[in-house]
Amino acid sequence: MRRIDTELEGVFMIEPDVFEDARGFFTETYNREKFAMLGVDTEFVQDNHSYSAAAGTIRGLHYQLEPAAQTKLVRVVHGAIYDVVVDIRRQSPTFGRWVGVILSADNHRQLYVPKGFAHGFCTLVPHTHVMYKVDAHYSPEHDRGIRWDDPELGIPWPTTKAVLSQKDAQHPLLRDAEINF
Ligand SMILES: Cc1cn([C@H]2C[C@H](O)[C@@H](COP(=O)(O)OP(=O)(O)O[C@H]3O[C@@H](C)C(=O)[C@@H](O)[C@H]3O)O2)c(=O)[nH]c1=O
Numbered sequence: 001m002r003r004i005d006t007e008l009e010g011v012f013m014i015e016p017d018v019f020e021d022a023r024g025f026f027t028e029t030y031n032r033e034k035f036a037m038l039g040v041d042t043e044f045v046q047d048n049h050s051y052s053a054a055a056g057t058i059r060g061l062h063y064q065l066e067p068a069a070q071t072k073l074v075r076v077v078h079g080a081i082y083d084v085v086v087d088i089r090r091q092s093p094t095f096g097r098w099v100g101v102i103l104s105a106d107n108h109r110q111l112y113v114p115k116g117f118a119h120g121f122c123t124l125v126p127h128t129h130v131m132y133k134v135d136a137h138y139s140p141e142h143d144r145g146i147r148w149d150d151p152e153l154g155i156p157w158p159t160t161k162a163v164l165s166q167k168d169a170q171h172p173l174l175r176d177a178e179i180n181f
Pocket residue numbers: 048050059060062063072119120121137138165167
């Protein structure tokens with residue numbers, strides 16, 4: 001099991017050990033002690049599961065305001081995603097910078113998304129199931145978003161025909177977003 005850092009400080013992947021045999025495989029998708037040793041020192045309170053039918057489905061870019069800000073640990077149990085994290089802490093030296101990684105059922109990688117970052121993904125294949133743990137409960141009144149296609153971010157989403165929710169089509173640009181962390 002290993003940690004793979006990204007260009008954004010505090011944003012990293014966990015690649016668990018996968019034990020394959022004639023039946024298939026076994027893997028620990030979360031182990032408090034082992035994950036904590038790699039930096040996932042987080043008390044999760046909610047597990048989420050989203051299913052996207054079509055390839056090219058984009059969900060994001062999402063965050064919750066303080067005091068409901070969330071740390072997330074994201075993985076894919078079926079299919080694959082291009083997973084994006086954007087630093088939206090206005091005082092941060094890396095404000096507005098983002099990283100994109102591939103998480104898939106095959107690579108078993110998990111992405112750690114700290115508070116202060118917006119998160120979104122694009123499904124790369126149909127019938128993709130994403131599961132993630134969060135350390136603060138869902139709070140609709142603190143729920144916010146940033147436009148997935150904000151030109152100042154310039155994220156190269158791997159689709160020419162994004163499938164979006166109505167909500168996600170209407171978020172403000174990062175420069176106009178309400179942010180309190
Ligand atoms: C996120 C969430 C949604 N819901 C409800 C609200 C709504 O009726 C329905 C769908 O919500 P959304 O459209 O916000 O779901 P979705 O677009 O999948 O939102 C998620 O996107 C990814 C990228 C994230 O990072 C998550 O934190 C979350 O924001 O589910 C909950 O009950 N609990 C939750 O934790």
